[in-house]
Amino acid sequence: AQSVTQPDIHITVSEGASLELRCNYSYGATPYLFWYVQSPGQGLQLLLKYFSGDTLVQGIKGFEAEFKRSQSSFNLRKPSVHWSDAAEYFCAVGAMGNTPLVFGKGTRLSVIA
């Protein structure tokens, strides 16, 4: 069965600083990997996804993520954080077929001036 670990519950960064959110997954086959963002009181929005091919994936809002099979990781990055990026971020892994995604517990990002 798949599992996802987001080691950081809460991260605080300064506006304009770079960001990296960690995600480690466990899955025996080729994983399908996702990052979602949730603003307070809102639903989740898909930031990016990895199915195959180039291991560096570009997403919306200037985010990117890199799939590293050897480290079972799919870390999310952004070179310069904006105050509007403050939100909860969820990593998820999927398997082939009609099975639900497995989500991590989320990382809350705070942005300070």
Add this chain to the structure above:
Amino acid sequence: SQTIHQWPATLVQPVGSPLSLECTVEGTSNPNLYWYRQAAGRGLQLLFYSVGIGQISSEVPQNLSASRPQDRQFILSSKKLLLSDSGFYLCALGLAGTRTDTQYFGPGTRLTVL
């Protein structure tokens, strides 16, 4: 593109009262549909998912139930609410025919049980 509607947006209910939350989708056919719950400060808990009309899989045994009476309608119900049912309920759809579900989420329903 697909759109997910959830109704109502917020709800305050007394303990022991019934519940009905509705999720409807537009812009796609035969989607997989999901109900999740977020308790305060917690992650996502998958409650139910459905791959077709009348087909419901339950992930967590509890006093909630789900039904899918139409292809694009997913309903979450309870006969008697508990305090622990409070939370943020999210409906999601997965696009059928893809290698795996890319899930898209609705705006959510905030439920407070008093």
